[in-house]
Amino acid sequence: EDKVVQSPLSLVVHEGDTVTLNCSYEVTNFRSLLWYKQEKKAPTFLFMLTSSGIEKKSGRLSSILDKKELFSILNITATQTGDSAVYLCAVLSGGSYIPTFGRGTSLIVHP
């Protein structure tokens, strides 16, 4: 059974801090890993990673995948209160389009 584990489950920081969120996975025939941000409503897409070592970047957010060690990290630099959300990691494997989601990391950024 495919497994996706995110850590930490929750994190509280102050504005300006840098955070690193982790996502490790155990799947058969890995295909891609996706990061989503979920605020009060549904998740919004952040990144899709398929290749090891290639950093994806969007503003203060960046993510990288290590297919040898089976994990990905999501970095947020100079955090702002608007970064407060649950960050979800999902993995696709084999020929399926049904992702396996992790439980998410709840990030709270205090002013």
Next chain:
Amino acid sequence: GAVVSQHPSRVICKSGTSVKIECRSLDFQATTMFWYRQFPKQSLMLMATSNEGSKATYEQGVEKDKFLINHASLTLSTLTVTSAHPEDSSFYICSAKPLYGTSGTDTQYFGPGTRLTVL
């Protein structure tokens, strides 16, 4: 681009009534849409996979007669919660996988969700 809408965003109904939720991909075509349920502070739970023009595939434990799914076109899927009960109260989210896309066909785009409350 890649916008998915859901309607209604919030619905309150009496026990025993049926509720229909629409999921539309506004600027792309989606042969596959997914329906999720999310309880407070929990991750998304896949209920079913909806393919245009064919029957939906339900996950184990999800009653297909209770949660009717219709995927009538490449841009519209509907979920009908039949004879709703208070335990069906939840946040229902759909997602759509683009037929073509710059982010690759693995990317799913989520609708804003529908908060269902059954009294």
